[in-house]
Amino acid sequence: MRFSQSFIRTSKEEPADAEIISHKLLMRAGLVRKLASGIYIIMPLANLVIKKIENIIRSEMNAACAQEVIMPCILPANLWKETGRWEVYGSEMLKIKDRAEREYCFGPTHEEVITDLVRHEVRSYKQLPVTLYQIQTKFRDEIRPRFGLMRAREFTMKDAYSFDISAEGLDINYKKMHAAYCNIFKRCGVKYTVVDADTGAIGGSSSHEFMVIAPSGEDAIVYCDSCRYSANVEKASTQIDKILGPEIPAGSSAAAPRSKIEKIHTPNASTIDDLAKFLKVDKKSLCKILFFTNGRAENDGREDVVALISGAFELNEIKLKNHLKFINLEMIPSEEVQKRVGAYPGFGGPIGINPNVKIIADNSVKHLSDFVVGANEKDYHLKNVNLSDFSVTSFADLVMVDAGHPCPQCGAKLEKARGIEVGHIFKLGTKYSEALGAKYIDEAGQENPIIMGCYGIGVGRTMQAAVEQNNDQDGICWPMPIAPFHVILVLLNSSDETQKQCAEDLYKKMLAENIEVLFDDRAEKPGFKFKDADLLGIPIRVAVGRYAAEGKVEFKRRNSKDLKVVGVDEVVSLVKSEISREINGL
RNA sequence: CGGGGUGUAGCGCAGUUGGCUAGCGCGCUUGCCUUGGGAGCAAGAAGCCGAAGGUUCGAGUCCUUUCACCCCGACCA
Numbered sequence: 001m002r003f004s005q006s007f008i009r010t011s012k013e014e015p016a017d018a019e020i021i022s023h024k025l026l027m028r029a030g031l032v033r034k035l036a037s038g039i040y041i042i043m044p045l046a047n048l049v050i051k052k053i054e055n056i057i058r059s060e061m062n063a064a065c066a067q068e069v070i071m072p073c074i075l076p077a078n079l080w081k082e083t084g085r086w087e088v089y090g091s092e093m094l095k096i097k098d099r100a101e102r103e104y105c106f107g108p109t110h111e112e113v114i115t116d117l118v119r120h121e122v123r124s125y126k127q128l129p130v131t132l133y134q135i136q137t138k139f140r141d142e143i144r145p146r147f148g149l150m151r152a153r154e155f156t157m158k159d160a161y162s163f164d165i166s167a168e169g170l171d172i173n174y175k176k177m178h179a180a181y182c183n184i185f186k187r188c189g190v191k192y193t194v195v196d197a198d199t200g201a202i203g204g205s206s207s208h209e210f211m212v213i214a215p216s217g218e219d220a221i222v223y224c225d226s227c228r229y230s231a232n233v234e235k236a237s238t239q240i241d242k243i244l245g246p247e248i249p250a251g252s253s254a255a256a257p258r259s260k261i262e263k264i265h266t267p268n269a270s271t272i273d274d275l276a277k278f279l280k281v282d283k284k285s286l287c288k289i290l291f292f293t294n295g296r297a298e299n300d301g302r303e304d305v306v307a308l309i310s311g312a313f314e315l316n317e318i319k320l321k322n323h324l325k326f327i328n329l330e331m332i333p334s335e336e337v338q339k340r341v342g343a344y345p346g347f348g349g350p351i352g353i354n355p356n357v358k359i360i361a362d363n364s365v366k367h368l369s370d371f372v373v374g375a376n377e378k379d380y381h382l383k384n385v386n387l388s389d390f391s392v393t394s395f396a397d398l399v400m401v402d403a404g405h406p407c408p409q410c411g412a413k414l415e416k417a418r419g420i421e422v423g424h425i426f427k428l429g430t431k432y433s434e435a436l437g438a439k440y441i442d443e444a445g446q447e448n449p450i451i452m453g454c455y456g457i458g459v460g461r462t463m464q465a466a467v468e469q470n471n472d473q474d475g476i477c478w479p480m481p482i483a484p485f486h487v488i489l490v491l492l493n494s495s496d497e498t499q500k501q502c503a504e505d506l507y508k509k510m511l512a513e514n515i516e517v518l519f520d521d522r523a524e525k526p527g528f529k530f531k532d533a534d535l536l537g538i539p540i541r542v543a544v545g546r547y548a549a550e551g552k553v554e555f556k557r558r559n560s561k562d563l564k565v566v567g568v569d570e571v572v573s574l575v576k577s578e579i580s581r582e583i584n585g586l
Numbered sequence: 587c588g589g590g591g592u593g594u595a596g597c598g599c600a601g602u603u604g605g606c607u608a609g610c611g612c613g614c615u616u617g618c619c620u621u622g623g624g625a626g627c628a629a630g631a632a633g634c635c636g637a638a639g640g641u642u643c644g645a646g647u648c649c650u651u652u653c654a655c656c657c658c659g660a661c662c663a
Contacts, residue, residue: 012624013598013612017656037655092661143661157663421663458663493621527623545622
């Protein structure tokens with residue numbers, strides 16, 4: 001490609017609405033353009049990168065025996081109503097109607113469609129297992145799109161679905177996909193880590209996320225250096241007894257009140273920190289109360305709950321939401337807490353509240369004795385409270401794990417980092433096959449639901465994550481396997497006939513050798529071209545300049561300061577060996 | 587959806603005690619000059635001042651409504 005004829009539009013000025021480095025670089029290097037909030041045009045250069053990522057994905061999927069299909073992006077509503085997700089997915093789904101007022105959505109994910117396909121095509125165990133995938137445009141009407149392709153509303157996703165006759169079969173497929181994903185991200189040249197994850201709206205029994213580590217990542221993860229445990233904080237657990245001491249066994253003498261409950265005056269101490277300071281005790285011995293609701297109207301199935309947790313921890317709302325099986329979880333507005341729950345915000349406690357309100361307690365509460373709770377009266381708390389003083393509806397792990405907490409596996413201190421979720425794999429089990437009646441007949445002639453897994457990769461997000469991880473103050477530094485071009489050939493002085501002839505010859509030679517080369521033949525000054533070359537981040541730069549008269553050119557790697565002057569006749573083979581080493585050697 | 591903010595040339599911005607012809611930098615066009623890290627000079631093109639309504643002799647500027655976009659939260663590949 002000749003730069004002079006290309007549709008590459010670079011800019012030295014930063015766009016006003018980009019926050020993170022990769023978004024700025026994507027804009028400055030002319031890789032993407034925004035059409036509307038969360039909706040982007042992929043420019044020619046970015047398209048080259050995306051096609052490379054897609055082809056890496058394809059080769060690994062095919063190697064894992066997955067077969068590519070293309071499902072529609074406009075999906076009929078009835079399938080979604082069958083699984084109940086027409087409601088559950090809610091306003092994140094873009095719903096549309098045709099001229100006959102029939103309802104459709106623009107597909108946000110494809111479990112329903114693929115399961116519908118398989119229930120019609122598969123009858124016998126002999127047809128299983130099978131894994132299908134597609135690379136296709138999705139639309140999710142995100143509440144807040146941001147960071148360019150990082151959280152776009154319209155985006156390209158690779159989604160794969162496996163169908164098995166047994167849990168063991170699913171395990172095998174899940175491991176295969178896990179390995180394929182590792183290969184894919186490694187081949188894309190990004191540093192990633194795999195973490196235990198929450199399954200969210202997709203559902204299923206277990207899942208792992210593939211995270212590209214970057215400070216700008218939207219997810220927090222914790223990991224353990226000594227045993228390699230790692231998890232999204234949404235999912236992570238810890239060892240409570242290492243922090244609070246052993247659990248107090250229910251019904252034992254220790255669980256019985258040791259001292260009488262005592263009402264204490266605690267003026268203005270309405271937060272855990274204030275209260276701990278006021279009472280001169282550790283936060284551990286306090287019990288925090290939080291008020292939640294499923295957000296529905298009073299006469300439309302509203303359910304209010306309170307959650308209890310040791311003052312030593314923060315509450316993880318995702319864990320609570322999963323435990324309650326709520327579609328929605330919101331905090332009750334503090335001005336309504338008294339009326340709805342019968343507790344006094346800031347001085348709230350589980351004793352004496354509205355008996356219809358469920359009390360969900362974190363497991364950490366089992367480790368507390370003679371603790372402090374609010375008295376449900378302004379400026380008063382109760383001390384010497386124990387679990388036997390009120391009735392807990394259910395216990396659950398509700399802890400938000402943080403850096404420094406003990407690793408759930410080995411007890412070492414956990415570290416915290418941020419990551420960009422580029423891939424997510426799920427063991428779905430029979431959630432969709434049962435809802436849609438996707439069954440097979442086994443050897444004994446029995447009908448059973450098919451056991452499913454699903455596996456997603458955000459293609460555009462992976463591209464941007466690669467930029468987020470591979471850049472410097474001058475621009476992008478593409479990893480070789482996904483670089484839009486392998487080489488940028490820069491003619492430094494286009495009015496110098498010797499240089500020009502030399503560069504044109506080299507360009508032809510490289511094309512003849514099938515080298516992916518961008519030829520900067522523009523009549524610009526050298527400095528201008530160097531800046532563009534750095535911004536675009538093409539891994540190898542060959543510059544034709546003042547040494548052209550001696551039959552020599554300059555060879556430079558984007559991610560190194562070293563400049564080599566090499567003969568025109570040897571540069572092509574040098575370029576070729578660098579490219580093949582980095583693409584095949586990874 | 588709740589909270590905060592911004593809409594003026596392709597991009598980044600100034601101009602808002604109402605006033606005459608709406609400006610600056612970058613980019614763009616033409617010419618000259620220049621060619622090793624985003625050169626210089628000269629000439630030029632480019633704006634329904636987000637949209638609609640109102641107040642006024644007069645609105646980019648004031649009022650009302652509306653739309654779009656961005657940031658903080660929940661959601662996700």
